[in-house]
Amino acid sequence: MEIVISLNKKDYLYDYKSMGIRTFVLGCSYSFYAPYKFNKVELKEIIENNQDCHFYVSLNYLYDQHMINEIEKFIDYLNEINVHGIIFQDFGVLQIVKEKGYCFDMMYSPETLNTNVETLNTLSKYGITSAYVSKVIPLEEQIIIKKSSKIPLMIQVHGVEYIAASKRKLVSNYIDASSLSLDSNDLYTIQAKNSDQIYYMYEDHYGTHIFTKNRLYTIDLFNHFNAYDYLYIETMFMKDEESIEVASLYSDALTAHKNLTYNNVVEDN
Numbered sequence: 001m002e003i004v005i006s007l008n009k010k011d012y013l014y015d016y017k018s019m020g021i022r023t024f025v026l027g028c029s030y031s032f033y034a035p036y037k038f039n040k041v042e043l044k045e046i047i048e049n050n051q052d053c054h055f056y057v058s059l060n061y062l063y064d065q066h067m068i069n070e071i072e073k074f075i076d077y078l079n080e081i082n083v084h085g086i087i088f089q090d091f092g093v094l095q096i097v098k099e100k101g102y103c104f105d106m107m108y109s110p111e112t113l114n115t116n117v118e119t120l121n122t123l124s125k126y127g128i129t130s131a132y133v134s135k136v137i138p139l140e141e142q143i144i145i146k147k148s149s150k151i152p153l154m155i156q157v158h159g160v161e162y163i164a165a166s167k168r169k170l171v172s173n174y175i176d177a178s179s180l181s182l183d184s185n186d187l188y189t190i191q192a193k194n195s196d197q198i199y200y201m202y203e204d205h206y207g208t209h210i211f212t213k214n215r216l217y218t219i220d221l222f223n224h225f226n227a228y229d230y231l232y233i234e235t236m237f238m239k240d241e242e243s244i245e246v247a248s249l250y251s252d253a254l255t256a257h258k259n260l261t262y263n264n265v266v267e268d269n
Contacts, residue, residue: 001231001257003250004056004154008035008235008243010046013053015244019251023054023230025087030074032061032165033209035236044081056085059093060109061206072096078104087132098127105129107154111162112136117148124151132232135161135216143224152229157218158246159234160211163199171203187237189213200237211236219249222257 005016006025016024026043027034038046047055057078063071075096078086085105088094094106109132114120120131130152133142146153172184187202190210198213216234218225225231233250235243 001225001228001254003233003247003254004230005233005243005247006035006058006159006235007038007046008238009240010038010042012240012244013046013050016247017050017053019248020255021247021251022052023056025056025058025232027058028074030061030063030067030071031058032206033162033236034058035234035238040077043078043083047081047083054084056087056105056107057083058087060087060089062090063092068092068096075100075102085130094127107131109154110134114145115141117145120145120153121148121150130154130229132156139221139224143227146227154230154232155225155228156216156234157221157225157231158250159215159238160200160213160236161216161234163210163212165207165209167207169203170208171201219253222253223263 002023003021004023004025005021006027007013007016013024025034026046027037028043029037029039031037043057059071059075071093075086075093079100079102083104085107086093086097087107087109089108089110094108097104097106106128107130108114108120108123108128112134114131114134115137120128123131128151131149132154133145135156142155146155169184171182171188175182175184184203187200189198190201191198200211200213202209231250231254233243233247235246238246
């Protein structure tokens with residue numbers, strides 16, 4: 001097992017590395033969502049200055065046809081700067097990589113579709129080399145999937161969770177229809193009737209995004225993750241200092257797990 005974190009500030013790379021974290025997800029201008037979107041110069045700088053790390057770039061959108069040429073050129077650039085892997089859900093991204101003969105680790109992350117091992121094992125024959133298991137199924141099923149999977153798998157262990165998205169400008173449409181003095185660029189919280197659950201909602205050029213406000217927390221469940229290759233920490237909506245604190249907690253828990261002292265640490269806390 002190893003911890004993977006979505007990088008929200010490049011200045012904190014040293015701090016993460018000092019905890020033993022060596023695998024990171026980088027957002028870019030083509031990411032559907034990310035805690036921070038790095039430009040091409042920043043991506044190159046980060047990778048060149050941290051050769052001891054593995055970096056995945058998130059291309060996690062279902063791209064329109066008119067964007068394909070841009071995406072192809074960007075993938076060419078990722079190959080030039082020696083990116084380790086790409087996190088994707090659009091099979092057009094996979095097809096471009098295969099046609100180019102590039103050797104990225106292609107991590108398939110369609111949010112809600114990776115719910116059974118047969119799908120994953122079949123897709124592994126067509127160029128997918130790792131995958132992100134869906135969060136919409138119970139933990140017991142996620143564990144069963146990993147035990148029978150032929151490829152490395154990642155599971156989210158901390159942070160807000162993706163709920164839904166739309167290419168429509170839902171916030172803008174609501175503002176127009178309600179005639180309220182709101183800014184569509186702001187971050188909002190919404191709550192459904194007859195529900196205690198509160199969600200984050202925001203709008204950008206890709207559409208509308210909805211995430212849980214409550215955060216997944218699994219630091220006391222490490223014994224269930226033995227089979228997993230990657231434990232993912234989502235840093236969206238976290239303050240910079242908070243992401244460091246969270247990463248430190250999980251890094252310590254993983255170290256204790258490897259040293260066979262994890263059960264004692266959990267009981268003490």
